[in-house]
Amino acid sequence: MHASQLDPDCLQPRTPAPTPALRRLTVGVVGPGRVGSALLEQLRAARERLRREQHIDVHLRVVADSRRMWLDSDDDALNARHGGAQTWRPSSLDDVAACLHGAPGAVIVDCSASEAVAARYADWLAAGLHVVTPNKLAPSGPLPHWRALQDLARTQRVQLRYEATVGAGLPVVQTLRDLLDTGDELIALEGMLSGTLAWLCDAYDGQRPFSALVREAHELGYTEPDPRADLDGLDVARKLVILARESGRGLSLDDVSVQSLVPDALRHVDREHFMDHLHLLDAPMAARHAEAAAQGAVLRHVGRLDADGRAHVGLVALPAGHAFAQARGADNIVQFHTRRYADTPLRVQGPGAGPDVTAGGVFTDLLRVAAEARA
Numbered sequence: 001m002h003a004s005q006l007d008p009d010c011l012q013p014r015t016p017a018p019t020p021a022l023r024r025l026t027v028g029v030v031g032p033g034r035v036g037s038a039l040l041e042q043l044r045a046a047r048e049r050l051r052r053e054q055h056i057d058v059h060l061r062v063v064a065d066s067r068r069m070w071l072d073s074d075d076d077a078l079n080a081r082h083g084g085a086q087t088w089r090p091s092s093l094d095d096v097a098a099c100l101h102g103a104p105g106a107v108i109v110d111c112s113a114s115e116a117v118a119a120r121y122a123d124w125l126a127a128g129l130h131v132v133t134p135n136k137l138a139p140s141g142p143l144p145h146w147r148a149l150q151d152l153a154r155t156q157r158v159q160l161r162y163e164a165t166v167g168a169g170l171p172v173v174q175t176l177r178d179l180l181d182t183g184d185e186l187i188a189l190e191g192m193l194s195g196t197l198a199w200l201c202d203a204y205d206g207q208r209p210f211s212a213l214v215r216e217a218h219e220l221g222y223t224e225p226d227p228r229a230d231l232d233g234l235d236v237a238r239k240l241v242i243l244a245r246e247s248g249r250g251l252s253l254d255d256v257s258v259q260s261l262v263p264d265a266l267r268h269v270d271r272e273h274f275m276d277h278l279h280l281l282d283a284p285m286a287a288r289h290a291e292a293a294a295q296g297a298v299l300r301h302v303g304r305l306d307a308d309g310r311a312h313v314g315l316v317a318l319p320a321g322h323a324f325a326q327a328r329g330a331d332n333i334v335q336f337h338t339r340r341y342a343d344t345p346l347r348v349q350g351p352g353a354g355p356d357v358t359a360g361g362v363f364t365d366l367l368r369v370a371a372e373a374r375a
């Protein structure tokens, strides 16, 4: 039948499609630091658009840091206990959970790097709260505990999402999950998985002291709250563990061979002492840089998960033509070698650290919670 024979009336919807019901996300943010604050700003800016275009109503009910919290609860008893809503009160993770409990689409977003916060996930999931986080401690922590959290999320029919733990806002965890869900198999992966070290390796030319660049990376919001976690390779080891577990391998941090850039003398001191003695990193780094330059190579910080299951993290000298050598700024690159992508790996690349991009990754997870709850 030719298009001109169609009854034009049939092309018009007879009755307007019903407006989808408004879906509520009731959000609590723990850790309004660099990433958490950027998330709060993104949520504020997107709120009206999400209501209008996606029929998602994001209601921010609580924000808590380690000392104080801001509470806006529908629960009068809870508000009364705190002398009224919308005021700052001493922080309590119990109250964070209590004021979200039973609310529609209740999600706790952990934007801290705290063990004490991560230790609460089991209680929160058991109480029917979704958990979204860029904090790597739980997904790379003890394997039985992580598996128990995932099982709990399944049995409680709540979501536990952590896309921003690897590659910040880049779709790394989801890409791997999509490959596996559609029947592909991960053989190996390698990547530049630290935004901080990518930026440092790109910026360091042997002229400005390495320690000055570390301070700048911290100010730019690329480093962990304690930059030692980046420099000692642990942050990248955690990311490798997260990806390995996602692919079904039972990897733990102890299984990853890690080369640290932190001198022994600074390993166990407090953070302030470490920051005051950053200059101790300068001479070893200058020597590594000069050695690589003499071979016409550049330094890059690389994590690898080999086909035999072994995992390594450290600085390597790469020829200038190598894809990793050409990465700029805080770019992360993750290369997935899979059964389907056997000849050329599937590559995800882009800025892999910084408050805005990380908050974007967390926000994406929140929208996935809303989408899945709708299905």
Ligand SMILES: NC(=O)C1=CN([C@@H]2O[C@H](COP(=O)(O)OP(=O)(O)OC[C@H]3O[C@@H](n4cnc5c(N)ncnc54)[C@H](OP(=O)(O)O)[C@@H]3O)[C@@H](O)[C@H]2O)C=CC1
Pocket (backbone or CB within 6 Å): 030, 031, 032, 033, 034, 035, 036, 064, 065, 066, 067, 091, 111, 112, 113, 114, 116, 117, 134, 135, 136, 164, 165, 166, 167, 168, 195, 221, 222, 223, 224, 225, 352, 353, 354, 355, 358
């Ligand atoms: N920065 C980045 O590019 C990326 C960061 N991430 C992850 O995001 C998380 C946040 O990083 P970032 O924003 O840079 O860190 P910040 O240090 O800037 O912020 C951390 C926040 O957590 C709060 N906090 C710490 N302990 C507790 C506690 N016990 N209870 C409640 N709140 C607490 C801090 O509050 P207080 O000030 O009171 O201590 C602060 O608000 C980390 O897990 C990091 O690994 C992931 C990907 C990229």
Ligand SMILES: N[C@@H](CC=O)C(=O)O
Pocket (backbone or CB within 6 Å): 165, 166, 167, 168, 193, 194, 195, 196, 197, 222, 223, 224, 230, 235, 352, 353, 354
């Ligand atoms: N400190 C981390 C932040 C993201 O995980 C990095 O530099 O990659």
